Amino acid sequence: MMRPIVRLSHLTCSLLAMVTLLAIAESVSAQALDISSGGQPTITGAVNGSVTGSASVLNDLIVTVNFGEVSPLNTNPIVKVVVPIALRSNQPYQVSVSVSGISNANGEGLQASDVGFGLQNLRLLGGAGQTCNQSTHLIRSPFNNDPAASATVGTNGRVAYPSSLANFSGSTIILSGPELSKNNSSKRQQSDGWIFDAILTITPQFFTAGTSSATLIFTIAPGPNVPC
Amino acid sequence: MPRKITNSLLLTIALALSAITCFGQSTTGTVSVSATVSKFVEINSGGAVTLTGNSGGGVTTDGVANSPLAVAINLGELGPGNTNNFVTAQVPLKLRSNAAYVLSMTATVTSSGTTANRIGAADVGFGLGTVSRTGAGVNTAGADTNATSGDPTLAANGSVNGTSGRYEFTAVRSNLSAFTSATTALSGPFIMNAVPRSNGNGLTVPAFFAIKPQFFENGTTTISVTFTVTAP
Numbered sequence: 532m533m534r535p536i537v538r539l540s541h542l543t544c545s546l547l548a549m550v551t552l553l554a555i556a557e558s559v560s561a562q563a564l565d566i567s568s569g570g571q572p573t574i575t576g577a578v579n580g581s582v583t584g585s586a587s588v589l590n591d592l593i594v595t596v597n598f599g600e601v602s603p604l605n606t607n608p609i610v611k612v613v614v615p616i617a618l619r620s621n622q623p624y625q626v627s628v629s630v631s632g633i634s635n636a637n638g639e640g641l642q643a644s645d646v647g648f649g650l651q652n653l654r655l656l657g658g659a660g661q662t663c664n665q666s667t668h669l670i671r672s673p674f675n676n677d678p679a680a681s682a683t684v685g686t687n688g689r690v691a692y693p694s695s696l697a698n699f700s701g702s703t704i705i706l707s708g709p710e711l712s713k714n715n716s717s718k719r720q721q722s723d724g725w726i727f728d729a730i731l732t733i734t735p736q737f738f739t740a741g742t743s744s745a746t747l748i749f750t751i752a753p754g755p756n757v758p759c
Numbered sequence: 760m761p762r763k764i765t766n767s768l769l770l771t772i773a774l775a776l777s778a779i780t781c782f783g784q785s786t787t788g789t790v791s792v793s794a795t796v797s798k799f800v801e802i803n804s805g806g807a808v809t810l811t812g813n814s815g816g817g818v819t820t821d822g823v824a825n826s827p828l829a830v831a832i833n834l835g836e837l838g839p840g841n842t843n844n845f846v847t848a849q850v851p852l853k854l855r856s857n858a859a860y861v862l863s864m865t866a867t868v869t870s871s872g873t874t875a876n877r878i879g880a881a882d883v884g885f886g887l888g889t890v891s892r893t894g895a896g897v898n899t900a901g902a903d904t905n906a907t908s909g910d911p912t913l914a915a916n917g918s919v920n921g922t923s924g925r926y927e928f929t930a931v932r933s934n935l936s937a938f939t940s941a942t943t944a945l946s947g948p949f950i951m952n953a954v955p956r957s958n959g960n961g962l963t964v965p966a967f968f969a970i971k972p973q974f975f976e977n978g979t980t981t982i983s984v985t986f987t988v989t990a991p
């Protein structure tokens with residue numbers, strides 16, 4: 532009985548071991564932490580603007596926002612983008628955001644503070660989303676707002692938001708809470724977590740002419756150990 | 760045979776890994792953002808027209824602050840029957856921009872008369888007055904260049920020609936003959952800081968038009984002036 536096993540090559544044994552380890556690892560890490568698209572992103576009030584992203588909650592979160600023209604040539608009161616983001620976890624979580632790429636030496640140019648950012652509409656993603664009674668999902672201050680609805684004009688005449696891209700310093704936590712999913716699947720499913728809307732806004736103003744860009748990286752990680 | 764088994768195992772592993780990758784989860788997502796700001800300039804009315812020294816006539820279509828500039832003025836009698844020194848119309852302009860600007864002007868003067876004594880472009884004094892950059896959201900640090908000589912009725916800007924006896928606006932760009940084609944009247948740096956268009960402030964400047972009542976050939980005269988602001 533021993534001879535056939537002995538004849539197996541070392542390579543074969545190694546590969547079998549790898550498969551076993553992968554299976555174990557997959558089982559352990561199933562549904563641990565996941566962030567994905569939460570649906571089709573939308574844009575309103577834009578002139579020559581667009582937003583692209585997947586409508587499927589099974590796809591990765593990869594969204595490209597072009598606010599378009601934000602000088603006074605755009606006569607709309609505000610350009611608003613809503614990006615639904617889905618979260619899944621079998622443990623307490625936190626979501627952080629880091630922002631890079633937006634800087635303008637000219638104070639009258641588009642600044643990070645001119646891009647409103649807020650979170651709204653935290654909601655279940657289907658029946659397998661976990662509803663916890665002992666802890667709530669917490670949108671961290673100052674991000675719990677719709678910047679399109681809460682923009683104000685400062686004494687200098689410039690539009691300001693309760694929260695904006697200027698509120699990000701390094702990796703900044705925007706949301707945390709208890710576990711998000713009932714099941715323990717290793718695969719994304721249509722209905723096994725929570726969704727929130729990330730809202731970005733720019734009010735067309737007399738900014739200095741030019742182009743601006745920024746990249747927001749959303750990260751989900753183990754969060755404060757709160758009960759479900 | 761062992762080689763075949765190994766190959767099969769490798770294929771199985773590859774398929775398994777592919778499956779895991781396809782349904783794999785992610786702890787990060789990316790949102791890329793971009794926006795464009797184009798150069799923007801605009802000219803509007805800075806408010807109501809002021810007409811002085813007129814005999815008859817009046818403001819037919821008045822200016823309304825922050826509305827498109829489209830005023831019509833009847834200067835009234837310009838012959839010796841009008842004993843005032845000058846008939847003057849003061850038209851407030853409002854300019855706004857997010858970039859350096861140039862205000863140019865083109866004027867045409869058409870009279871029904873047929874002789875040299877009819878009213879011509881040189882008989883219509885013109886100048887831009889004091890430039891004002893005030894109010895929240897206005898770039899008050901900007902320095903503007905007025906290419907005209909200001910109020911054409913100022914003594915320094917005109918006088919009676921000692922030979923012909925005709926009153927002449929003699930200073931630089933002090934009458935409409937200097938604007939028969941598009942000519943710069945005012946220029947400067949950006950006017951508005953980063954504020955919304957709903958902000959009603961801006962750069963204001965009065966445009967003066969003046970005619971000295973004289974023994975002009977009788978008839979009617981039409982003066983048409985077009986202001987254009989650009990961001991070169």
